[in-house]
Amino acid sequence: MGVLILHSLPDRLDAGSPYPLGATFDGLGVNFAVYSANADAIELCLFDATGKRELKRIALPECTDEVWHGYLPDAGPGLLYGYRAHGRYEPENGHRFNPNKLLLDPYARKLHGQIKWTDALHGYKVGHPKEDLSFDKRDSAPAMPKAVVVDDHWDWSRDTKPNTPWSDTVIYEAHVKGLTKLMELVPPNERGTYAGLGHPAVIAHLKRIGVTALELLPIHSFTQDRFLQEKGLKNYWGYNTLGFFAPEQAYMSSDSQDELRRAVHRLHKAGIEVILDVVYNHTCEGSEKGPTLSWRGLDNASYYRLVKDQPRYSINDTGTGNTLNLSKARVIQMVTDSLRYWATSFGIDGFRFDLGLTLGREEHGFDPGAAFFDVVRQDPVLGRLKLMAEPWDVGPGGYQLGNFPPGFAEWNDKYRDTVRQFWRGDAGQRAD
Template identity: 55%
Template sequence: MIIHPEKSALEQGLPFPMGATWDGAGANFALFSENAEKVELCLFDPTGQHEIARHVLPVRTDYVWHGYLPDVKPGLLYGYRVHGPYAPEQGHRFNANKLLVDPYARGLFGKLINHDAHYSYNRASLAEDLSFDDRDNAPYIPKCILTDPTLPSETEPPLHTSWSDTIIYELHVVGSTRLNPGVKEKLRGTFSGLTSDAFLNHLQDLGVRAVELLPTFPFTDETHLVDKGLTNYWGYSPYTFFAPEPRYLSGLKSKIDVTGGMGEFRAMVQRFHAVGIEVILDVVYNHTGEGGHLGTTLSLRGIDNANYYRLIHNNCRHYVNDTGCGNTLDISHPRVLQMVMDSLRYWVEYGLVDGFRFDLTCSLARIDGVFHTHSGFLAAIGQDPVLAHVKLIAEPWDLGIGGYHLGGFPRRWSEWNDRYRNTVREFWRGGENTMMELAHRITGSDDIFGSRGRHPRSSINFITAHDGFTLEDLVSYGHKHNEDNKENNRDGCSENYSWNCGVEGPTDVAAINELRQRQKRNFIATLFLSQGVPMLVSGDEMGRTQKGNNNAYCQDNAVSWTDWQNISDDGLLEFVKKMIRIRSGCTAFRRSEYFTGQEIDGGPIKDITWWSPAGHEMTHDDWYIPHAKCLGFHMACPYKGVRGERLMVMMNAHHDTVPFHLPPPAYGERWHILLNTISVTEDISSKIVKAGDVFTLEGHSLVMLSSSAMATDQQIVQG
């Protein structure tokens, strides 16, 4: 179907590719809108402040409006005005007074300024969104940049780091470098700042193999935050999906970048690759920053609200809100799904990224409101050749009905495992009836993933994430303290499975501070000795605190930034490095298959054996003693040619010491103490215990022993 609404100065052009595409002689513009009556392409001068031309897209093919503008070059600034009915009760919110951002814009120029002109209705009207606002918002919205589409040439092939070798470091572009004195001031808080020598050296010293960047698409600062003097810090409110966030660019903001900022972004990725670190993007395709029915009109709402968003049946004025953010994109619509897939391919082909973590992934895989593993989104991902080699991580839930599906994604996916987080936290704070659950979690959550033919790498293990307490706060606060968010402490999760060790917040009591440090080491040790893929949050390795705020999404300040000059726990950083060395050097902690509990090499030693502190293999009754909080596991490790290697880990979450009877000689005659979280200063490498000895396991501690084949963590690395 082709419709010629009226004559235009533009040539007809093509309905593909979507967005603005420069071909060397001019540019093709294509925008999907089924319900629009007319689409105008608005051009701006290099300052972005003055509209210099307005052209009607002359042709509509299969609901894609398109036109070709000859004799233009990269750097041209543009936006759209889309005409159609303003009838919210019918799902239509067209308002041509609003300049709209192209959802396919490859770059943005200027700043999104919070202003009432972004609302299609009169906010002062008693009729709310049923009223109409005729103000022009062009002075307050970024302009889209026509970019040079040249594909990058990367001399080195992608890293393709195996899942078993992957250690993820979750970070925020701003928070990781804003206070880092080793980063040039003008680069702090930017993509370029992340690849400064100071920060890269830190990551290399740690031994991480991938960084996971919190959202980097352009995002909004919601009005309710601006009214309180706050901003959106995390960035989970995008309004376009192909451009890097301008505030993360180090270039002059008054100069148009013909790459749209992708040049700087790509240089960052290449620098990470050069030191063996992959880049994973945290992406948000489940909703936009336009909010609910009383939200702003920045892009999709004004382009074709009824098709881009899921609306409530029989009440199209309102949105399905499975995301908790006011709206939900309708990924089941072919054109919306196309936009998401085009975006993913773009960041792989042009941005060179290595994977994606999908925010609220269940909302992307719903059919008629119900989660399905054979949804169009999951099917499209599964067959796409460009995405075939990238890492895929699901946040396996949303806020809709039936929205929790941990373990429910296809085999190729990995998933954030919140049951791992909760179980490990509950065990170490001394919770009862946790040992069986803990055993499943630290062996890769086979009970969740194994029955579906999946593998340990399906589980992304984490103790903390950007959302929630930091590691320091996990051991320092029993309750959230979100008063700085100005929501009367109502926001954020109330159950954190945390323990303040006896005092709420900072204290000068030495015994409590020592216990807190030990607990942090217990958490870190558990994380890196568990099967699955570990994720560490930026700053946790140095004791970063948010002062009890477990929902710092709106704190773009010292609450969220890593303080590089006032490290609260000097020994923790070295301990984290040690644990990563141990994990990286020993394949026993990076298995591609689950433990079987079966004898190996003709017996009698099993691949894993669970031990009671009484000195025998755990029985059925041992697992279900309510007050029991101490156990151990023995691993046979026939790897790297070391046939006789044995490892023994003992964990005690009791307040008091526990006499732990070591296994008999068949499991290992002599043991070197490789790790003891009770202290990080004492030299334990020369200490040896023997089979059958009674080891005094201090309260709230984890001890790791290695057989005579491996005496130190350095030998494990070399082993």
């Protein structure tokens, strides 16, 4: 759908509401709400239908419990937007606000365009003698994807979840593109897409081999990393998230995200659950020398875990440059809101948590009683789903197989390795 604002744009937003977070269409307009505990002001930036021309910047007029919010009457689905956050640029104290950088809404449900890699995406001057302590004044908007307001209602009332018992579950791990890209029985335009997942030939194949659950490698919007593109390569696997709420555009055969919902519905009808491999341990912004795309610019000191006595630097328990700070209530809210959105809007039956140990890290280390686990286990939606943790990361004490709380299954690499070694005939494996 196109942008629904066709005439003059206001100079001021109505107060709106701090809940729900994100951009929410109510039939008469759009409510915008974004979390930042340390910003001095946040501006909503509106764009034309191409995403190339910024039409207006309007300050979010209210801040309630660290959530900035405002309401734009007469706006609707199709509207392209982003944010600019004003505040201290003090990397040595963990703050990296730079209003010259357009920021993606962490709750964006659809993206328009791709990242166009340029040094202007960094909050500092790349190559400057002071490195990330310097300040870059270039506008990053031309190089940034834009968030899109959506109306994503879908009637799941006729859908029946398989609810396969764990004891009967057979999981087939697959890549959305790789599963069907070369499958001749799938129409060419649907191969390698969400639509292809629900094709009768794919479902028949899964049923034939006894699969009860299809686990998809990451489908959250992710980046094509700059260092890969400069080598002529691509990020095939998707473990570098740009948006926790938006399906990856590259896997769509059309402009409608409903094709993923249709695929899930058809898989359910065949008795097959759909599980997502999700990456909430880090984001695509990398280390303190990475780009400013969203969370870093909105509130670096809140969204990320920083070195206690040197908050200029990011803690890197994930091996990717940064670690999300799930000791913060609003960061836990973002992750659980994302999980709940995928479960309710897309019918997802469960989640496999990449580097799941990271989600249970508190200041003293891994804690099976960490707030994230408690929140998920008591949630009336999430607590009923299949939840699986990858029980390690690269931080201190980064191997916790068998130590996750009830309700979380775990990937067991010791069992996997022993079975493989026994299968190929290695000696001395029977005891294990």
